[in-house]
Amino acid sequence: MSLLSVDAAFALLMEGAAAIEGTESLALHDAHGRILAADLVALRTQPAFAASAMDGYALRAADADATLVPLSVIGESAAGRAFNGSLGPGEAVRIFTGAPVPAGADAILIQENADRLSPDKVLPLEPAVTGRHIRKAGADFSAGDVLLEGSTRLTAGAVALAASGGYPRVTVRRRPRVAILATGDELVLPGESVGPSQIVASNSYGVTAMVAATGAEALDYGIAHDDAEEIGGFLDRARAENVDIFVTIGGASVGDHDLVGQVFASRGVALDFWKVAMRPGKPLMAGRFGPMRLVGLPGNPASSMVAATLFLKPLVAALAGFPRIPIYRDAVLGADMPENDLRADFIRARLGHSHAVTPIVTPFGRQDSSLLSIYAHADVLLLREPFAPAAKAGDPCRYIVLD
Ligand SMILES: Nc1nc2c(c(=O)[nH]1)N[C@H]1C(S)=C(S)[C@@H](COP(=O)(O)OP(=O)(O)OC[C@H]3O[C@@H](n4cnc5c(N)ncnc54)[C@H](O)[C@@H]3O)O[C@H]1N2
Numbered sequence: 183m184s185l186l187s188v189d190a191a192f193a194l195l196m197e198g199a200a201a202i203e204g205t206e207s208l209a210l211h212d213a214h215g216r217i218l219a220a221d222l223v224a225l226r227t228q229p230a231f232a233a234s235a236m237d238g239y240a241l242r243a244a245d246a247d248a249t250l251v252p253l254s255v256i257g258e259s260a261a262g263r264a265f266n267g268s269l270g271p272g273e274a275v276r277i278f279t280g281a282p283v284p285a286g287a288d289a290i291l292i293q294e295n296a297d298r299l300s301p302d303k304v305l306p307l308e309p310a311v312t313g314r315h316i317r318k319a320g321a322d323f324s325a326g327d328v329l330l331e332g333s334t335r336l337t338a339g340a341v342a343l344a345a346s347g348g349y350p351r352v353t354v355r356r357r358p359r360v361a362i363l364a365t366g367d368e369l370v371l372p373g374e375s376v377g378p379s380q381i382v383a384s385n386s387y388g389v390t391a392m393v394a395a396t397g398a399e400a401l402d403y404g405i406a407h408d409d410a411e412e413i414g415g416f417l418d419r420a421r422a423e424n425v426d427i428f429v430t431i432g433g434a435s436v437g438d439h440d441l442v443g444q445v446f447a448s449r450g451v452a453l454d455f456w457k458v459a460m461r462p463g464k465p466l467m468a469g470r471f472g473p474m475r476l477v478g479l480p481g482n483p484a485s486s487m488v489a490a491t492l493f494l495k496p497l498v499a500a501l502a503g504f505p506r507i508p509i510y511r512d513a514v515l516g517a518d519m520p521e522n523d524l525r526a527d528f529i530r531a532r533l534g535h536s537h538a539v540t541p542i543v544t545p546f547g548r549q550d551s552s553l554l555s556i557y558a559h560a561d562v563l564l565l566r567e568p569f570a571p572a573a574k575a576g577d578p579c580r581y582i583v584l585d
Protein backbone atom coordinates (compact mmCIF):
# COMPACT_ATOMS: atom_id res chain seq x y z
CA MET A 183 0.00 0.00 0.00
CA SER A 184 1.26 3.49 -0.78
CA LEU A 185 1.41 6.34 1.69
CA LEU A 186 -1.91 8.05 2.27
CA SER A 187 -2.10 11.72 3.23
CA VAL A 188 -2.91 12.50 6.87
CA ASP A 189 -6.22 14.10 5.84
CA ALA A 190 -7.28 11.16 3.64
CA ALA A 191 -6.40 8.63 6.34
CA PHE A 192 -8.21 10.68 8.95
CA ALA A 193 -11.33 10.88 6.78
CA LEU A 194 -11.33 7.07 6.33
CA LEU A 195 -10.89 6.51 10.05
CA MET A 196 -13.68 8.89 11.02
CA GLU A 197 -16.21 7.49 8.54
CA GLY A 198 -19.31 6.61 10.54
CA ALA A 199 -17.67 7.59 13.86
CA ALA A 200 -20.58 8.71 16.02
CA ALA A 201 -21.60 8.45 19.67
CA ILE A 202 -22.00 4.79 20.65
CA GLU A 203 -25.28 3.41 21.98
CA GLY A 204 -25.83 2.70 25.64
CA THR A 205 -26.25 4.58 28.89
CA GLU A 206 -25.50 4.04 32.54
CA SER A 207 -26.71 5.54 35.80
CA LEU A 208 -23.96 7.02 37.95
CA ALA A 209 -23.75 8.52 41.41
CA LEU A 210 -23.24 12.24 40.93
CA HIS A 211 -19.75 12.07 42.44
CA ASP A 212 -18.71 9.74 39.61
CA ALA A 213 -20.30 11.74 36.81
CA HIS A 214 -17.83 14.60 36.33
CA GLY A 215 -16.67 14.78 32.72
CA ARG A 216 -19.34 12.37 31.49
CA ILE A 217 -21.99 13.21 28.90
CA LEU A 218 -25.65 13.43 29.88
CA ALA A 219 -27.82 10.93 28.05
CA ALA A 220 -30.96 13.09 28.11
CA ASP A 221 -32.21 16.50 29.24
CA LEU A 222 -32.02 16.96 33.01
CA VAL A 223 -35.24 18.53 34.25
CA ALA A 224 -35.33 20.28 37.63
CA LEU A 225 -37.13 18.20 40.25
CA ARG A 226 -37.46 21.25 42.52
CA THR A 227 -37.54 25.03 42.55
CA GLN A 228 -34.45 26.97 43.69
CA PRO A 229 -34.77 28.81 45.93
CA ALA A 230 -38.04 27.23 46.97
CA PHE A 231 -38.90 30.36 48.99
CA ALA A 232 -38.03 34.05 48.86
CA ALA A 233 -34.68 34.20 50.65
CA SER A 234 -32.56 36.94 52.13
CA ALA A 235 -29.30 37.64 50.30
CA MET A 236 -27.81 39.45 53.33
CA ASP A 237 -27.58 39.44 57.11
CA GLY A 238 -29.83 42.17 58.53
CA TYR A 239 -33.51 42.88 59.16
CA ALA A 240 -36.60 41.94 57.17
CA LEU A 241 -39.11 44.78 57.22
CA ARG A 242 -41.58 46.81 55.19
CA ALA A 243 -39.70 49.34 53.07
CA ALA A 244 -42.39 51.88 53.86
CA ASP A 245 -41.46 51.66 57.58
CA ALA A 246 -37.80 52.50 56.90
CA ASP A 247 -38.28 55.53 54.69
CA ALA A 248 -36.72 58.95 55.19
CA THR A 249 -38.29 59.28 58.70
CA LEU A 250 -36.22 56.40 60.15
CA VAL A 251 -38.12 55.59 63.34
CA PRO A 252 -37.29 52.54 65.50
CA LEU A 253 -39.05 49.23 64.66
CA SER A 254 -40.03 46.36 66.97
CA VAL A 255 -37.93 43.20 66.51
CA ILE A 256 -40.49 40.37 66.79
CA GLY A 257 -38.34 37.33 65.98
CA GLU A 258 -35.60 35.75 63.92
CA SER A 259 -35.34 33.91 60.59
CA ALA A 260 -32.19 31.87 60.04
CA ALA A 261 -31.15 29.55 57.20
CA GLY A 262 -32.96 26.27 57.92
CA ARG A 263 -35.14 27.85 60.65
CA ALA A 264 -37.82 30.18 59.31
CA PHE A 265 -39.76 32.75 61.33
CA ASN A 266 -43.24 31.30 61.64
CA GLY A 267 -45.47 34.30 61.54
CA SER A 268 -46.04 37.38 59.58
CA LEU A 269 -44.67 40.81 59.99
CA GLY A 270 -46.94 43.82 60.52
CA PRO A 271 -46.44 47.59 60.22
CA GLY A 272 -43.67 48.96 62.43
CA GLU A 273 -42.14 45.48 62.87
CA ALA A 274 -38.85 43.88 61.84
CA VAL A 275 -37.47 40.32 61.94
CA ARG A 276 -33.77 39.66 62.45
CA ILE A 277 -32.71 37.69 59.37
CA PHE A 278 -29.61 35.94 58.05
CA THR A 279 -28.32 35.13 54.58
CA GLY A 280 -30.26 32.29 52.97
CA ALA A 281 -33.14 32.46 55.46
CA PRO A 282 -36.78 32.64 54.30
CA VAL A 283 -38.14 36.18 54.15
CA PRO A 284 -41.16 36.34 56.51
CA ALA A 285 -44.62 37.01 55.13
CA GLY A 286 -45.36 40.73 55.21
CA ALA A 287 -41.74 41.86 54.66
CA ASP A 288 -40.75 43.38 51.33
CA ALA A 289 -37.16 44.50 51.94
CA ILE A 290 -33.98 43.60 53.80
CA LEU A 291 -32.02 46.29 55.60
CA ILE A 292 -28.42 45.13 55.98
CA GLN A 293 -27.21 45.15 59.56
CA GLU A 294 -24.47 47.69 58.75
CA ASN A 295 -27.34 50.17 58.13
CA ALA A 296 -29.19 49.40 61.39
CA ASP A 297 -28.64 50.23 65.07
CA ARG A 298 -29.94 47.50 67.42
CA LEU A 299 -31.06 49.78 70.23
CA SER A 300 -32.21 46.89 72.47
CA PRO A 301 -33.18 43.21 72.12
CA ASP A 302 -36.60 44.25 70.76
CA LYS A 303 -35.84 47.56 69.02
CA VAL A 304 -33.88 48.36 65.87
CA LEU A 305 -33.33 51.80 64.36
CA PRO A 306 -32.86 51.95 60.56
CA LEU A 307 -29.96 54.27 59.71
CA GLU A 308 -30.75 54.31 55.98
CA PRO A 309 -34.03 54.04 54.07
CA ALA A 310 -34.84 50.50 52.83
CA VAL A 311 -35.70 49.82 49.19
CA THR A 312 -38.55 47.49 48.21
CA GLY A 313 -37.24 44.13 46.97
CA ARG A 314 -33.61 44.94 47.83
CA HIS A 315 -31.55 41.90 48.95
CA ILE A 316 -34.46 39.48 48.46
CA ARG A 317 -33.95 36.47 46.16
CA LYS A 318 -37.32 35.58 44.73
CA ALA A 319 -38.54 31.97 44.78
CA GLY A 320 -37.40 30.28 41.57
CA ALA A 321 -34.76 32.98 40.86
CA ASP A 322 -32.27 30.24 39.93
CA PHE A 323 -34.68 27.72 38.38
CA SER A 324 -38.15 26.28 38.76
CA ALA A 325 -39.30 22.65 38.93
CA GLY A 326 -39.74 21.43 35.35
CA ASP A 327 -37.07 23.71 33.85
CA VAL A 328 -34.45 22.01 31.64
CA LEU A 329 -31.33 22.49 33.74
CA LEU A 330 -28.92 20.81 31.32
CA GLU A 331 -29.58 19.54 27.83
CA GLY A 332 -28.85 15.96 26.80
CA SER A 333 -25.32 15.64 25.33
CA THR A 334 -23.96 18.22 27.77
CA ARG A 335 -20.58 17.34 29.21
CA LEU A 336 -20.82 17.49 32.98
CA THR A 337 -18.42 20.17 34.17
CA ALA A 338 -17.96 20.73 37.90
CA GLY A 339 -20.55 23.50 37.69
CA ALA A 340 -23.01 21.23 35.89
CA VAL A 341 -22.55 18.56 38.59
CA ALA A 342 -23.40 21.18 41.24
CA LEU A 343 -26.47 22.27 39.26
CA ALA A 344 -27.66 18.64 38.94
CA ALA A 345 -27.32 18.27 42.72
CA SER A 346 -29.25 21.48 43.29
CA GLY A 347 -31.96 20.22 40.93
CA GLY A 348 -32.46 17.22 43.20
CA TYR A 349 -30.45 14.49 41.46
CA PRO A 350 -28.27 12.10 43.54
CA ARG A 351 -27.62 10.12 40.33
CA VAL A 352 -27.62 10.94 36.64
CA THR A 353 -27.89 8.91 33.44
CA VAL A 354 -24.90 9.37 31.18
CA ARG A 355 -23.70 7.90 27.93
CA ARG A 356 -21.65 4.73 28.12
CA ARG A 357 -17.96 5.36 27.50
CA PRO A 358 -16.36 3.66 24.50
CA ARG A 359 -14.32 0.65 25.64
CA VAL A 360 -10.79 0.89 24.31
CA ALA A 361 -8.43 -2.06 24.77
CA ILE A 362 -4.70 -1.42 24.41
CA LEU A 363 -2.23 -4.22 23.64
CA ALA A 364 1.52 -3.75 23.51
CA THR A 365 3.29 -6.25 21.26
CA GLY A 366 6.92 -7.30 21.24
CA ASP A 367 9.21 -10.01 22.64
CA GLU A 368 11.51 -7.26 23.92
CA LEU A 369 8.94 -5.73 26.27
CA VAL A 370 8.59 -6.04 30.03
CA LEU A 371 6.36 -4.07 32.35
CA PRO A 372 7.76 -1.20 34.40
CA GLY A 373 9.12 -2.59 37.67
CA GLU A 374 9.85 -6.03 36.21
CA SER A 375 13.44 -7.13 35.76
CA VAL A 376 14.76 -6.10 32.36
CA GLY A 377 16.86 -8.76 30.62
CA PRO A 378 19.57 -8.14 28.05
CA SER A 379 18.05 -6.70 24.84
CA GLN A 380 14.76 -6.04 26.60
CA ILE A 381 13.11 -2.67 27.14
CA VAL A 382 10.29 -1.40 29.34
CA ALA A 383 6.87 -1.05 27.68
CA SER A 384 5.97 2.61 27.98
CA ASN A 385 3.61 3.39 25.13
CA SER A 386 0.62 1.55 26.51
CA TYR A 387 0.80 3.72 29.63
CA GLY A 388 0.83 6.91 27.58
CA VAL A 389 -1.92 5.75 25.25
CA THR A 390 -4.06 4.48 28.13
CA ALA A 391 -3.76 7.85 29.88
CA MET A 392 -4.63 9.66 26.67
CA VAL A 393 -7.77 7.67 25.83
CA ALA A 394 -9.00 7.68 29.42
CA ALA A 395 -8.70 11.48 29.47
CA THR A 396 -10.63 11.60 26.20
CA GLY A 397 -13.70 9.87 27.63
CA ALA A 398 -12.91 6.17 27.14
CA GLU A 399 -12.99 3.21 29.47
CA ALA A 400 -9.40 2.11 28.92
CA LEU A 401 -8.50 -1.58 29.28
CA ASP A 402 -4.76 -2.22 29.31
CA TYR A 403 -4.35 -5.77 27.96
CA GLY A 404 -0.64 -5.79 28.79
CA ILE A 405 1.96 -7.29 26.50
CA ALA A 406 1.73 -9.94 23.75
CA HIS A 407 4.78 -11.69 22.36
CA ASP A 408 5.59 -11.44 18.67
CA ASP A 409 3.37 -14.46 18.11
CA ALA A 410 0.46 -14.40 15.70
CA GLU A 411 -1.60 -16.85 17.78
CA GLU A 412 -1.14 -14.81 20.92
CA ILE A 413 -1.97 -11.48 19.27
CA GLY A 414 -4.97 -13.12 17.57
CA GLY A 415 -6.12 -14.40 20.96
CA PHE A 416 -6.20 -10.85 22.30
CA LEU A 417 -8.15 -9.73 19.23
CA ASP A 418 -10.75 -12.41 19.94
CA ARG A 419 -10.84 -11.45 23.60
CA ALA A 420 -11.52 -7.84 22.61
CA ARG A 421 -14.44 -8.97 20.45
CA ALA A 422 -15.80 -11.11 23.28
CA GLU A 423 -15.51 -8.19 25.71
CA ASN A 424 -17.44 -5.87 23.40
CA VAL A 425 -14.51 -3.55 22.96
CA ASP A 426 -15.26 -0.59 20.69
CA ILE A 427 -11.66 0.12 19.68
CA PHE A 428 -8.85 -2.44 19.83
CA VAL A 429 -5.49 -0.68 19.79
CA THR A 430 -2.23 -2.48 19.18
CA ILE A 431 1.17 -0.93 19.71
CA GLY A 432 4.19 -2.01 17.71
CA GLY A 433 4.59 -4.70 15.10
CA ALA A 434 3.05 -2.37 12.53
CA SER A 435 6.00 -2.04 10.20
CA VAL A 436 7.52 -4.37 7.63
CA GLY A 437 9.99 -6.46 9.65
CA ASP A 438 9.75 -10.25 9.95
CA HIS A 439 8.40 -9.88 13.49
CA ASP A 440 5.86 -7.16 12.66
CA LEU A 441 2.82 -9.39 12.83
CA VAL A 442 -0.14 -7.15 13.59
CA GLY A 443 -1.15 -6.62 9.93
CA GLN A 444 -0.83 -10.38 9.29
CA VAL A 445 -3.02 -11.22 12.28
CA PHE A 446 -5.68 -8.77 11.17
CA ALA A 447 -5.54 -10.19 7.63
CA SER A 448 -5.81 -13.78 8.90
CA ARG A 449 -9.04 -12.83 10.71
CA GLY A 450 -10.46 -11.34 7.50
CA VAL A 451 -10.06 -7.73 8.60
CA ALA A 452 -10.10 -5.35 5.65
CA LEU A 453 -7.76 -2.53 6.55
CA ASP A 454 -9.05 0.99 5.88
CA PHE A 455 -5.44 2.05 5.48
CA TRP A 456 -1.88 1.14 6.38
CA LYS A 457 0.94 3.71 6.23
CA VAL A 458 0.35 7.41 6.35
CA ALA A 459 2.52 10.19 4.94
CA MET A 460 3.55 11.49 8.32
CA ARG A 461 6.65 11.58 10.49
CA PRO A 462 6.65 10.12 13.05
CA GLY A 463 3.89 7.52 12.85
CA LYS A 464 4.15 6.27 9.27
CA PRO A 465 3.19 2.61 9.82
CA LEU A 466 -0.19 3.50 11.35
CA MET A 467 -3.01 1.15 10.34
CA ALA A 468 -6.76 1.10 10.86
CA GLY A 469 -9.56 -1.30 10.08
CA ARG A 470 -12.81 -2.79 11.32
CA PHE A 471 -13.61 -6.23 12.68
CA GLY A 472 -17.38 -6.48 12.83
CA PRO A 473 -18.56 -3.61 15.01
CA MET A 474 -15.08 -3.22 16.53
CA ARG A 475 -12.60 -0.70 15.23
CA LEU A 476 -8.91 -1.54 15.05
CA VAL A 477 -6.07 0.93 15.30
CA GLY A 478 -2.51 -0.33 14.92
CA LEU A 479 -0.08 2.21 16.32
CA PRO A 480 3.61 2.10 15.47
CA GLY A 481 5.95 0.96 18.22
CA ASN A 482 8.41 3.82 18.49
CA PRO A 483 7.31 5.81 21.52
CA ALA A 484 6.95 9.24 19.88
CA SER A 485 5.38 7.62 16.79
CA SER A 486 2.84 5.87 18.98
CA MET A 487 1.91 9.01 20.92
CA VAL A 488 1.81 11.28 17.87
CA ALA A 489 -0.34 8.85 15.88
CA ALA A 490 -2.62 8.40 18.90
CA THR A 491 -2.93 12.18 19.32
CA LEU A 492 -3.81 12.75 15.67
CA PHE A 493 -6.03 9.73 15.03
CA LEU A 494 -7.02 7.71 18.10
CA LYS A 495 -7.95 10.67 20.28
CA PRO A 496 -10.46 12.20 17.82
CA LEU A 497 -11.92 8.72 17.17
CA VAL A 498 -12.42 8.09 20.89
CA ALA A 499 -13.92 11.56 21.33
CA ALA A 500 -16.39 10.93 18.49
CA LEU A 501 -17.48 7.53 19.89
CA ALA A 502 -17.80 9.11 23.34
CA GLY A 503 -20.13 11.73 21.88
CA PHE A 504 -17.92 14.81 22.14
CA PRO A 505 -18.21 17.39 19.38
CA ARG A 506 -15.27 17.55 16.97
CA ILE A 507 -12.99 20.44 17.83
CA PRO A 508 -10.36 21.90 15.52
CA ILE A 509 -6.97 20.82 16.79
CA TYR A 510 -4.65 23.14 14.89
CA ARG A 511 -3.76 26.57 16.26
CA ASP A 512 -1.75 29.45 14.83
CA ALA A 513 1.69 30.57 15.95
CA VAL A 514 4.99 31.81 14.56
CA LEU A 515 8.17 29.79 14.19
CA GLY A 516 10.86 30.19 16.81
CA ALA A 517 13.55 28.80 14.50
CA ASP A 518 14.36 28.49 10.81
CA MET A 519 13.02 25.28 9.24
CA PRO A 520 14.32 23.40 6.19
CA GLU A 521 12.02 22.47 3.33
CA ASN A 522 9.99 19.31 3.91
CA ASP A 523 9.63 16.10 1.91
CA LEU A 524 6.44 14.17 1.14
CA ARG A 525 5.58 13.29 4.77
CA ALA A 526 3.82 15.76 7.07
CA ASP A 527 6.14 16.41 10.01
CA PHE A 528 4.82 16.61 13.56
CA ILE A 529 7.75 18.14 15.34
CA ARG A 530 8.07 18.05 19.12
CA ALA A 531 8.35 21.67 20.22
CA ARG A 532 8.01 24.14 23.04
CA LEU A 533 5.33 26.80 23.12
CA GLY A 534 6.48 30.23 24.25
CA HIS A 535 5.02 33.69 24.49
CA SER A 536 6.70 37.01 23.84
CA HIS A 537 5.04 40.42 24.21
CA ALA A 538 3.27 39.75 20.92
CA VAL A 539 -0.13 38.04 21.04
CA THR A 540 0.85 35.16 18.75
CA PRO A 541 2.69 32.35 20.53
CA ILE A 542 6.06 31.11 19.34
CA VAL A 543 6.74 27.45 18.60
CA THR A 544 10.36 26.34 18.91
CA PRO A 545 11.31 22.79 17.89
CA PHE A 546 13.58 20.60 19.95
CA GLY A 547 16.87 19.88 18.18
CA ARG A 548 16.49 16.08 18.44
CA GLN A 549 13.42 14.54 16.84
CA ASP A 550 14.15 10.80 16.76
CA SER A 551 10.91 8.90 17.33
CA SER A 552 12.43 6.80 20.11
CA LEU A 553 12.99 9.81 22.40
CA LEU A 554 10.38 9.91 25.14
CA SER A 555 12.43 12.40 27.15
CA ILE A 556 11.90 14.91 24.35
CA TYR A 557 8.26 13.95 23.76
CA ALA A 558 7.35 14.30 27.43
CA HIS A 559 8.77 17.82 27.58
CA ALA A 560 7.12 18.96 24.36
CA ASP A 561 4.17 21.31 24.80
CA VAL A 562 3.07 21.03 21.20
CA LEU A 563 3.54 19.34 17.85
CA LEU A 564 4.62 21.76 15.15
CA LEU A 565 3.06 20.88 11.80
CA ARG A 566 5.21 21.03 8.70
CA GLU A 567 3.02 20.26 5.71
CA PRO A 568 4.28 17.89 3.00
CA PHE A 569 6.60 19.76 0.64
CA ALA A 570 6.51 22.90 2.82
CA PRO A 571 9.21 25.29 1.56
CA ALA A 572 12.01 26.38 3.89
CA ALA A 573 10.73 28.87 6.48
CA LYS A 574 12.31 31.52 8.68
CA ALA A 575 11.91 32.19 12.41
CA GLY A 576 8.91 34.53 12.71
CA ASP A 577 7.01 32.95 9.80
CA PRO A 578 3.47 31.72 10.54
CA CYS A 579 2.99 28.07 11.43
CA ARG A 580 0.37 25.75 12.93
CA TYR A 581 0.61 23.50 15.95
CA ILE A 582 -1.31 20.98 18.08
CA VAL A 583 -1.33 21.15 21.87
CA LEU A 584 -0.17 18.02 23.72
CA ASP A 585 -1.67 17.22 27.08
N1 LIG B 1 12.54 -1.25 6.55
C1 LIG B 1 11.74 -0.44 7.23
N2 LIG B 1 11.88 -0.39 8.56
C2 LIG B 1 11.08 0.43 9.26
C3 LIG B 1 10.13 1.23 8.62
C4 LIG B 1 9.99 1.14 7.22
O1 LIG B 1 9.18 1.80 6.59
N3 LIG B 1 10.80 0.27 6.59
N4 LIG B 1 9.38 2.09 9.37
C5 LIG B 1 10.00 2.59 10.57
C6 LIG B 1 9.10 3.37 11.32
S1 LIG B 1 8.65 4.83 10.64
C7 LIG B 1 8.66 3.04 12.56
S2 LIG B 1 7.75 4.12 13.48
C8 LIG B 1 9.00 1.76 13.15
C9 LIG B 1 7.72 1.20 13.78
O2 LIG B 1 7.67 -0.13 13.64
P1 LIG B 1 6.69 -1.08 14.43
O3 LIG B 1 5.36 -0.46 14.62
O4 LIG B 1 6.75 -2.38 13.75
O5 LIG B 1 7.32 -1.13 15.88
P2 LIG B 1 8.31 -2.19 16.48
O6 LIG B 1 9.28 -2.62 15.43
O7 LIG B 1 7.54 -3.21 17.16
O8 LIG B 1 9.05 -1.27 17.53
C10 LIG B 1 9.76 -0.13 17.16
C11 LIG B 1 10.53 0.37 18.39
O9 LIG B 1 9.62 0.74 19.39
C12 LIG B 1 9.82 -0.01 20.57
N5 LIG B 1 8.54 -0.33 21.19
C13 LIG B 1 7.59 -1.13 20.65
N6 LIG B 1 6.53 -1.20 21.49
C14 LIG B 1 6.83 -0.44 22.54
C15 LIG B 1 6.14 -0.12 23.74
N7 LIG B 1 4.92 -0.60 24.00
N8 LIG B 1 6.74 0.72 24.61
C16 LIG B 1 7.97 1.22 24.34
N9 LIG B 1 8.67 0.95 23.22
C17 LIG B 1 8.11 0.12 22.35
C18 LIG B 1 10.52 -1.26 20.10
O10 LIG B 1 11.25 -1.87 21.10
C19 LIG B 1 11.38 -0.71 18.98
O11 LIG B 1 12.56 -0.14 19.52
O12 LIG B 1 9.56 0.91 12.22
C20 LIG B 1 10.60 1.48 11.42
N10 LIG B 1 11.21 0.47 10.63
Ligand code: MOO
Nearest residue numbers: 462463464485551
Ligand atom coordinates in the same frame (compact mmCIF):
# COMPACT_ATOMS: atom_id res chain seq x y z
O1 MOO C 1 7.60 7.51 11.19
MO1 MOO C 1 8.42 6.41 12.27
O2 MOO C 1 6.94 6.57 13.10
O3 MOO C 1 9.96 7.18 11.63
O4 MOO C 1 9.22 6.79 13.68
